[in-house]
Amino acid sequence: IGTPRFKDWRIYEMTPAGVAIGLSYTRLGGSLLYIEAIDTASGKGSLKTTGRLGQVMTESTDIAYSFAKGYLKTIQAANRFFETASIHLHFPEGASSKEGPSAGCAIVTALLSLAMNIPVSEKLAMTGEITLTGKVLAVGGIREKVMAARQGNMKTVILPAGNKSDWEELDDCVKDGMRGIFVKEYSEVFQVAFPSIRLERKSPKK
Amino acid sequence: IGTPRFKDWRIYEMTPAGVAIGLSYTRLGGSLLYIEAIDTASGKGSLKTTGRLGQVMTESTDIAYSFAKGYLKTIQAANRFFETASIHLHFPEGASSKEGPSAGCAIVTALLSLAMNIPVSEKLAMTGEITLTGKVLAVGGIREKVMAARQGNMKTVILPAGNKSDWEELDDCVKDGMRGIFVKEYSEVFQVAFPSIRLERKSPKK
Amino acid sequence: IGTPRFKDWRIYEMTPAGVAIGLSYTRLGGSLLYIEAIDTASGKGSLKTTGRLGQVMTESTDIAYSFAKGYLKTIQAANRFFETASIHLHFPEGASSKEGPSAGCAIVTALLSLAMNIPVSEKLAMTGEITLTGKVLAVGGIREKVMAARQGNMKTVILPAGNKSDWEELDDCVKDGMRGIFVKEYSEVFQVAFPSIRLERKSPKK
Numbered sequence: 001i002g003t004p005r006f007k008d009w010r011i012y013e014m015t016p017a018g019v020a021i022g023l024s025y026t027r028l029g030g031s032l033l034y035i036e037a038i039d040t041a042s043g044k045g046s047l048k049t050t051g052r053l054g055q056v057m058t059e060s061t062d063i064a065y066s067f068a069k070g071y072l073k074t075i076q077a078a079n080r081f082f083e084t085a086s087i088h089l090h091f092p093e094g095a096s097s098k099e100g101p102s103a104g105c106a107i108v109t110a111l112l113s114l115a116m117n118i119p120v121s122e123k124l125a126m127t128g129e130i131t132l133t134g135k136v137l138a139v140g141g142i143r144e145k146v147m148a149a150r151q152g153n154m155k156t157v158i159l160p161a162g163n164k165s166d167w168e169e170l171d172d173c174v175k176d177g178m179r180g181i182f183v184k185e186y187s188e189v190f191q192v193a194f195p196s197i198r199l200e201r202k203s204p205k206k
Numbered sequence: 207i208g209t210p211r212f213k214d215w216r217i218y219e220m221t222p223a224g225v226a227i228g229l230s231y232t233r234l235g236g237s238l239l240y241i242e243a244i245d246t247a248s249g250k251g252s253l254k255t256t257g258r259l260g261q262v263m264t265e266s267t268d269i270a271y272s273f274a275k276g277y278l279k280t281i282q283a284a285n286r287f288f289e290t291a292s293i294h295l296h297f298p299e300g301a302s303s304k305e306g307p308s309a310g311c312a313i314v315t316a317l318l319s320l321a322m323n324i325p326v327s328e329k330l331a332m333t334g335e336i337t338l339t340g341k342v343l344a345v346g347g348i349r350e351k352v353m354a355a356r357q358g359n360m361k362t363v364i365l366p367a368g369n370k371s372d373w374e375e376l377d378d379c380v381k382d383g384m385r386g387i388f389v390k391e392y393s394e395v396f397q398v399a400f401p402s403i404r405l406e407r408k409s410p411k412k
Numbered sequence: 413i414g415t416p417r418f419k420d421w422r423i424y425e426m427t428p429a430g431v432a433i434g435l436s437y438t439r440l441g442g443s444l445l446y447i448e449a450i451d452t453a454s455g456k457g458s459l460k461t462t463g464r465l466g467q468v469m470t471e472s473t474d475i476a477y478s479f480a481k482g483y484l485k486t487i488q489a490a491n492r493f494f495e496t497a498s499i500h501l502h503f504p505e506g507a508s509s510k511e512g513p514s515a516g517c518a519i520v521t522a523l524l525s526l527a528m529n530i531p532v533s534e535k536l537a538m539t540g541e542i543t544l545t546g547k548v549l550a551v552g553g554i555r556e557k558v559m560a561a562r563q564g565n566m567k568t569v570i571l572p573a574g575n576k577s578d579w580e581e582l583d584d585c586v587k588d589g590m591r592g593i594f595v596k597e598y599s600e601v602f603q604v605a606f607p608s609i610r611l612e613r614k615s616p617k618k
Contacts, residue, residue, distance in 0.1 A: 011341045019339065036338035040272045041251065041289070045453065050265035050338075056507050059462035066452045066500040083453075088272040090338040094307035095262050101506035132448040132502040133431065135423045 010152055011092065015122040018114035020193070022106030023127045023148055023157075024098060025141035030148030032125065033103060034092055035110040039085040051091030054099030061089055063132055064107035071108070071134065071186065072115050075197060081115040102139035104130030105158065108186060109193050120193050125149045126158035134186035138162030147174055154178060158189055216358055217298060221328040224320035226399070228312030229333040229354055229363075230304060231347035236354030238331065239309055240298055241316040247292040257297030260305030267295055269338055270313035277314070277340065277392065278321050281403060287321040308345035310336030311364065314392060315399050326399050331355045332364035340392035344368030353380055360384060364395055422564055423504065427534040430526035432605070434518030435539040435560055435569075436510065437553030442560030444537060445515055446504055447522040451497040463503030466511030473501055475544055476519035483520070483546065483598065484527050487609065493527040514551035516542030517570065520598060521605050532605050537561045538570035546598035550574030559586055566590060570601055 011034055012019060022033035047065045049058060069082045089107070091098055105128040113120050127145050129137040138160045146167070149157045159167060161182045167175070183189050191199060217240050218225060228239035253271045255264060275288045295313070297304055311334040319326050333351050335343040344366045352373070355363045365373060367388045373381070389395050396403075423446055424431060434445035459477045461470060481494045501519070503510055517540040525532050539557050541549040550572045558579070561569045571579060573594040579587070595601050602609075 011337060011343065016339060034337075038272060038276055038338050040275055048268070050268050052262060052265065056464060059464070060506055062460070062462050062500070063502055063506065066450060066502075069452055070450060088268070088338060090269055090272075092335070092337045092341070093343055094266055094269065094310070094335055104506075129504070129506055131423065131446075131504045132450050132500060133428060135504070137423065137505055 012122055015119055017117045017119045018110060020106045020110035020113060020120050021122070021125040021152075021154070022103040023125050023145035024103070025144035025148070030141060030144030030146075032148055032152040033098070033106070035103065035106050036090045036092065037110045037114040038088055039114065040088045041086045042084050043086040045083050045085060047087045047089060049089045051094060052097040053091065054097065056101055057099050057103065060101045060104050060129070061107055064104050064111060064130055067130060067132055067134055067186065068108045068111040068115070071190075072112060075112075075190070075199070076116060079115060085115070087111070087114070100139075101129040102127050102141075104128060105136060105186065105189050109189065112190070112194070116194070116197070118194055118196065121156070123153065123155040124158070124193060125152065125154040125156075126189060126193075128158065128160040128183070128189075130186060136160045136183050136186060136189070142166035143170060143174070146170060146178070150174065150176075150178055156181060156192065158183060158192055160184075218328055221325055223323045223325045224316060226312045226316035226319060226326050227328070227331040227358075227360070228309040229331050229351035230306075230309070231350035231354070236347060236350030236352075238354060238358045239304070239312070241309065241312050242296045242298065243316045243320040244294055245291040245320065246294050248290050249292045251289050251291060253293045253295060255295045255297075257300060258303040259297065260303065262307055263305050263309065266307045266310050266335070267313055270310050270317060270336055273336060273338055273340055273392065274314045274317040274321070277396075278318060281318075281396070282322060285321060291321070293317070293320070306345075307335040308333050308347075310334060311342060311392060311395050315395065318396070318400070322400070322403070324400055324402065327362070329359065329361035330364070330399060331358065331360040331362075332395060332399075334364065334366040334389070334395075336392060342366045342389050342392060342395070348372035349376060349380070352376060352384070356380065356382070356384055362387060362398065364389055364398055366390075424534055427531050429529045429531045430522060432518045432522035432525060432532050433534070433537040433566070434515040435537050435557035436512075436515070437556035437560070442553060442556030442558075444560055444564045445510070445518070447515065447518050448502045448504070449522045449526040450500055451493075451526065452500045453498045454496050455498040457495050457497060459499045459501060461501045463506060464509040465503065466509065468513055469511050469515065472513045472516050472541070473519055476516055476523060476542055479542060479544055479546055479598070480520045480523040480527070483602075484524060487524075487602070488528060491527060497527070499523070499526070512551075513541040514539050514553075516540060517548060517598065517601050521601065524602070524606070528606070528609070530606055530608065533568070535565065535567035536570070536605060537564065537566045537568075538601060538605075540570065540572040540595070540601075542598060548572045548595050548598060548601065554578035555582060555586070558582060558590070562586065562588075562590055568593060568604065570595055570604055572596075
């Protein structure tokens, strides 16, 4: 009860396109938060979610979806995936309730991975609230999340710039072997998650 | 009250296409969980559920439906069943409430059985949470579920690989005469449930 | 607990078109309230909101949307943005609940900024309830809001004329370096927020 508990349930050895890894935490400790997105049918463009999401997290998926649709246009103007895809977004495990805005960046990443059909590294985890224009806001539970990332064998963790001091306060043994990357805008997340895509620097939105 | 109670209510001697057998458990013990799927009308493709499902189980049927639609394409590319079927999914008995994600694999199996019009063996039961990309996650109540499967005269039980240790801890008399099969991906369930369909090993999703 | 707490989380160094800055306050103090509006798709004209809005604030976005649609016609008769835009309006941070009508003017401003594709100064904040015909009504928490505006480095604050006495009661040190502008109608807000657009004085609505 007094000691944090870490769940290391790596579902994926390789993550397919449409899957990104977030980080979550409760009073019991942190854990990897897998995000799965698939296209279920051709239609008029829609998003449905499962995984016992609370209100804030449901809104967070809406925000991520709205942002991802606009952002894709700045990256691949000809890609019309979101116009016809009926996307189903799921957060295993299905029985554990999930809440909060901190998976925003990871949800955007899962959606863009699906839309571009490019997998994200299975060694990359990220946390950070996203706003509608792509700003990345600070979140809570950095310590627990970083510990979970390490337990989950992540090599790189993307964190909001506003959490840099939280990272710096962590013991070296906690973050040993992991690289922390601090971002203010989603475009910086994108460059790490999809290094094969060269961003032409006309900076989509400020 | 102190002793587990087992319900052996085999509804089916032979299971028609569209029916699969899951396993459930409560504090009172385990039981077979029949899953019935029928096509009620030609339309634009929809799913409705009955059987006093809780929120997690309702979401679980959504996940299974989304996964089954995509998976069928990898098995029978020409099969357009899900595009027009108005599927009704029911979990008898109607008066008993049901909850949890552990029927995921069995729901997928019932849906695919209906879509391909191939019955599943009435001696096969299965338990396991499914994710949107077909990963099979560990579940609870293995002991009660295996006892119920035996009471229900099952010959084969499919379980998540993550529950292998639970199976190994069971007394031999509990699992006597039954084969346990451990799986990480739904494709492994599929091979057991539909042995007549040869999977071409282009592994649908990793 | 006894001392007001101010959050200075300036998300934007530069605000893009579609973003306006309101002011909010709770018993813990005031803060900047960013309002983000983006167009998510071409369609038939719709508004969706996120950010844990209470009922009054949700209605306030409806009022602002209705007013902005009519007001745009008086400013740019040929601008058909609202007829096809699927607008998503978000109020970061996603986890903090927001309530009340006092963001009305700022919401209208965010919507018009998006519709005209003209950014609003990142040094301008505003508070004030809006009515359906563009009247600006007095609001509460002026002291906390002005302090938050100053903490957030705002240069200009638009306030309802009905709050002029609240402003005058404030210590000079609180409002030092900031200009307070008092308005009765939204057209007066518009002239400050969009100085590049010359209002032809046929006074849109009385």
